[in-house]
Structure formats: C-alpha cells, structure tokens
Amino acid sequence: MSPAAQARELAVRETPIPGLLVLDLPVHGDARGWFKENWQREKMVAAGLPDFGPVQNNISFNQAEGVTRGIHAEPWDKYVSVATGAVFGAWVDLREGPTFGTAYWHEISPGTAVFVPRGVGNAFQTVQAPAAYTYLVGEHWSEAAQSQYTFLHLADETAAIPWPIPLERAELSAKDRAHPRLAEVTPVPPRRTLVVGGSGQLGRALAARWRKRADVDVVDRSRLDIADPASVAAFDVSPYGAIVNAAAHTAVDAAETEEGRRAAWAVNVAGVGHLVEAARRHRAVLVHLSSDYVFDGTAAVHPVDEPLSPLGVYGQTKAAGEQLVATLPAHYVVRTSWVIGEGRNFVSTMAELAARGVDPAVVDDQIGRLTLAEDLAAGIEHLLAVRPAPGIYHLTNEGEPASWAEIARAVFALTGHDPARVRPVSTAEYAADRPGLAPRPARSTLDLSALRATGFVPREQFSALRELLAARQG
The missing domain is CATH 2.60.120.10 (Jelly Rolls)
Structure with a gap:
C-alpha cells in the first residue's frame, strides 16, 4: 500500500x-x-x-x-x-x-x-x-x-x-x-408506516388522513397489543420505516386504582418499551404521543425542556414512557393536550348535554388549549415528511388559552344553545362529591415554538372547534 x-x-x-x-x-x-x-x-x-x-x-x-x-x-x-x-x-x-x-x-x-x-x-x-x-x-x-x-x-x-x-x-x-x-425490474417500494392504536381518536384521524396511501397500515389492539410481549414478537415490524404509537392507557382516574395502575404501567411503560426495542431492531423512526400530564401545571406555559413533574399515576407512566423513547436515535415525542376527535370526548359530551337540556357544572380553573385530532394527525404527518431533529415537540391547536368552562360555553353557543347554562366551578368544588378523581395540572398550555420552527402552525382552537361542530351538524 x-x-x-x-x-x-x-x-x-x-x-x-x-x-x-x-x-x-x-x-x-x-x-x-x-x-x-x-x-x-x-x-x-x-x-x-x-x-x-x-x-x-x-x-x-x-x-x-x-x-x-x-x-x-x-x-x-x-x-x-x-x-x-x-x-x-x-x-x-x-x-x-x-x-x-x-x-x-x-x-x-x-x-x-x-x-x-x-x-x-x-x-x-x-x-x-x-x-x-x-x-x-x-x-x-x-x-x-x-x-x-x-x-x-x-x-x-x-x-x-x-x-x-x-x-x-x-x-x-x-x-x-x-x-x-x-x-x-419492479422498483423497491419505500418502507411502510405503521400506526399502532388505530381505534383511538388519533388512530382514526391518521387512518382518515392517510386512507389513500398504500404504504400505511393502521392496527388496533386485536392485531398488536404492545403490552403483550408475545404479540409484539409475533408482529413483523421489519417492513416499517416509521411507527406512530397512538396506543395508550388514557383512563386518568382509573389509573389511580390498584387494577388501573397496573394496566397503565403495562401499556404506557412496559408496552412502550416493547415498541422501542422493535423500532431499534429495525431502525424505524418512532413517533410517540405523550401528554400535558407529565407536568404539574405550575407554569403558565410549559416549554419542551421543562423538567418532568407528573402529579398522578397516568402522568407518571407517560413521563416514564418518554424516557424510554428518548433512547432511540430516531424519535419524536409529541406532547399534546385536550384531544378532540371521533368518538366520545369533552366536546361531544357538552354538545349532547346541551341538546338534552342539561346544565353542566364545568371547571374554570384548569387552563389549556384543545387539540383537534385531525390537526394532531396533520402535525405528525409534517414531522415525518420534514424530519427535523429528533426530540420533543408540543402539538396542540393555537390561540389564547382557555378554561374547560369557556370551551363548554363555546360548544353550547356554536350548537345554538345558551352558553349561560354552563355553570363554572372550581376544581375543588367539582371534586368534592366525586371521590377518586386523579390530580390534574391546573395549567396545561404547551409552548409550540419548537413545532412552529419546523414550519407547521396549527389552526386557532376556537376556529377549529367551530369548523368541527359545523361539520357534525351537517
């Protein structure tokens, strides 16, 4: 030489x-x-x-x-x-x-x-x-x-x-x-995208957004139960270059019970660990959904690098899951809050109560922003297309933060009912006759600047809510 x-x-x-x-x-x-x-x-x-x-x-x-x-x-x-x-x-x-x-x-x-x-x-x-x-x-x-x-x-x-x-x-x-x-020669197709947790609000929104894509598979728990090691081992992850984990145990109050605590840890921590190792073996980028519940809600706005401080079991499991995902070279932890999509949620419940003539008591001292599932899906699609630096991104709708009571009034007004029928109450008052409620962050507003820097700006929350209710009313 x-x-x-x-x-x-x-x-x-x-x-x-x-x-x-x-x-x-x-x-x-x-x-x-x-x-x-x-x-x-x-x-x-x-x-x-x-x-x-x-x-x-x-x-x-x-x-x-x-x-x-x-x-x-x-x-x-x-x-x-x-x-x-x-x-x-x-x-x-x-x-x-x-x-x-x-x-x-x-x-x-x-x-x-x-x-x-x-x-x-x-x-x-x-x-x-x-x-x-x-x-x-x-x-x-x-x-x-x-x-x-x-x-x-x-x-x-x-x-x-x-x-x-x-x-x-x-x-x-x-x-x-x-x-x-x-x-x-038949060209080699790109690696596929897998959506786990397809029966949830985000899973259904992603399925609707990607319904014309032939390279996306959306699976629910019957096909892939991430809490079950045997189910994960039997599922062939090798075709996938991207995995979106929309599967989670989200029963916040139930997570405070003995049985619910085990279920939350099984899905949100052990299950995430199984998925992380599958993504690691096949070098797939993992998009993992997390929550405002990883914070204690003492900050008016939560930046992406705020130290984790969950109040309850659900938040603790989501925080632990984030730590596992962060061990992957290619990952996006997407924190969101107050998700509204297809199925039963706060907005659908308020619309139903308004139509039935029920005047609800709704807390007015928990502040945050809505996240419409279709906007959450669009943001995830953007991250996978642009591929910014791995890490944490906050993804909610834009706009002035509001309380649950303000959002409830907006639902009443947009569905043709008197918003004054919504009775604002404090969290302490609401919880007084409801034993077993999990602690919730008082302030859930997430700083969206990291997401904006990638070129994605979600819709303003009340404009998006107006469009959602108009579409549901036909």
Whole structure:
C-alpha cells in the first residue's frame, strides 16, 4: 500500500445515489504490513455515516480476478470494505423514486469503504486477486429476507457499468446471468408506516388522513397489543420505516386504582418499551404521543425542556414512557393536550348535554388549549415528511388559552344553545362529591415554538372547534 493511500483521514463522501456513501479510511502501515479501523461507530457516525446498527458480519472471498457478483438490492443497509486485494464496486438505485436507475461505480481497496442503503443494487468484480471483502448488515440474514431481494442484470444497457474486465471474460453465476434488465425490474417500494392504536381518536384521524396511501397500515389492539410481549414478537415490524404509537392507557382516574395502575404501567411503560426495542431492531423512526400530564401545571406555559413533574399515576407512566423513547436515535415525542376527535370526548359530551337540556357544572380553573385530532394527525404527518431533529415537540391547536368552562360555553353557543347554562366551578368544588378523581395540572398550555420552527402552525382552537361542530351538524 502506497504512502499516499496511508495518509488519508476519515471522510464520508456523497454520491449521485441518495444515501450511498463512500468512506475514506485511514490505513496505518509500514514494512511489516498495515492496520485500519475498519468499523468505528463513534467516529464514523460523527463523520456522517448513518447509525445503522449492524448485527451481522459477512466475508466474501474471491480467488481469481474477474469473479463478478450481482446486481443484488437487499432489504437491509450494508457497509462494505476490503481486507485484501481490490474489487470494482458498482451500484444502481433500484428504489422507487426519481433516482431509480441511477448508477455509480468505484474501486474498493483497503483504504475505502462504501455504505449501501437498502434497495440500492450492488455488484462487485475482483480486479486484484485474491480479494476478500467484508460487509456489515443491519438485519440478520434469513430465507424470508432473501426472498425480498431485487435483481438487475450486470450488463444492463441503461446502467452502462464500465466493467474493468468485460463480462464475457468474467466469472459469473448462472443466476446472475439470468437477472432482468432495468425495464423489467419492479422498483423497491419505500418502507411502510405503521400506526399502532388505530381505534383511538388519533388512530382514526391518521387512518382518515392517510386512507389513500398504500404504504400505511393502521392496527388496533386485536392485531398488536404492545403490552403483550408475545404479540409484539409475533408482529413483523421489519417492513416499517416509521411507527406512530397512538396506543395508550388514557383512563386518568382509573389509573389511580390498584387494577388501573397496573394496566397503565403495562401499556404506557412496559408496552412502550416493547415498541422501542422493535423500532431499534429495525431502525424505524418512532413517533410517540405523550401528554400535558407529565407536568404539574405550575407554569403558565410549559416549554419542551421543562423538567418532568407528573402529579398522578397516568402522568407518571407517560413521563416514564418518554424516557424510554428518548433512547432511540430516531424519535419524536409529541406532547399534546385536550384531544378532540371521533368518538366520545369533552366536546361531544357538552354538545349532547346541551341538546338534552342539561346544565353542566364545568371547571374554570384548569387552563389549556384543545387539540383537534385531525390537526394532531396533520402535525405528525409534517414531522415525518420534514424530519427535523429528533426530540420533543408540543402539538396542540393555537390561540389564547382557555378554561374547560369557556370551551363548554363555546360548544353550547356554536350548537345554538345558551352558553349561560354552563355553570363554572372550581376544581375543588367539582371534586368534592366525586371521590377518586386523579390530580390534574391546573395549567396545561404547551409552548409550540419548537413545532412552529419546523414550519407547521396549527389552526386557532376556537376556529377549529367551530369548523368541527359545523361539520357534525351537517
């Protein structure tokens, strides 16, 4: 190996194929031989390599020059480097999208490595024998996984790869000679999106918003019960690049009971942990719904970095779930409050009471903002499309904070009833004859500035409420 090759520093370079990266590896040598750090996660991730979590290391040995393998697009990420000899690498983007068919080639010697994202076809031809190239992959090999390979003929005219050793003189397998041309290849589809907790208000809003998307699966507890380790183990998460966790135990008052406490921890903590590990194994981004209940409500407005201070069991479980999700490299914790969607909720209850002639007592010392489920769904869609920095984002409707009593009056007025029928009461007065109520934050207003910085601004809460009730009234 020449001194020039040894002098290079670690660098990660982009190519015309999105996500396909070439790495310059420092190689230290003398008359005795050489040494290199072939895989060094901390340094390479800092230099720009995705943290793809390799789980298997394979070695391919080619005895003679001209041995050629490919073109195979595999259902995992791959990191390829050479231990001895040299190979000519060629890659073709076989993923669905505008770069489908884009080709790139590069010789790989010990001072070079290449990161190949899933869905990009790769091929290697030995140009200096014997050659041994090693590759790390982000998924364990299996026959089921191999059935998901996509292939392209080595001599495809569109890719037009300039093989150093012409293919008619190269050594190819019978299978590689039979691969299709690009015009006959079905592009590799993007990874799918999974919505967990599809029967809840947010799950139904996401299902409605994404009903025309063929790459989204919405499942309820009957198909995936995150509190059940066996259910999670039996569910195939590998096709999914994004998971939205809308599943939760939300019975706030019941969580204060012996049975409810266990149920809340089983879903909101243990269940979240099961989902986190599934997302980690398959390198999926996890969007996790959390709550204003992680705060004690002493601040007028809660910033995203406010220390957690839950008052009751439900809030404690949501706070613990957040901590588990934060261990993932790719995650969004979406805190929200006062969600209103399809099904029974505060707004539907107030509208029903108004129609029945019931004059409700509603607390006027708990302050916050509504979150319409359709706006929550739109915000989550935005985060997955824009992919801002991982972390916590508050997502509610905009506008001046209001009390539950003010919102109840608005519901009465918008449905044609006298808002004066709503009797405002304090939380203490309301709870006096209702034993077992869980403690609630007095102020639930969440700071939305982090979300706004990503380019998403939700609707004003009373305008959104007006549109919701108008739509329900026909």
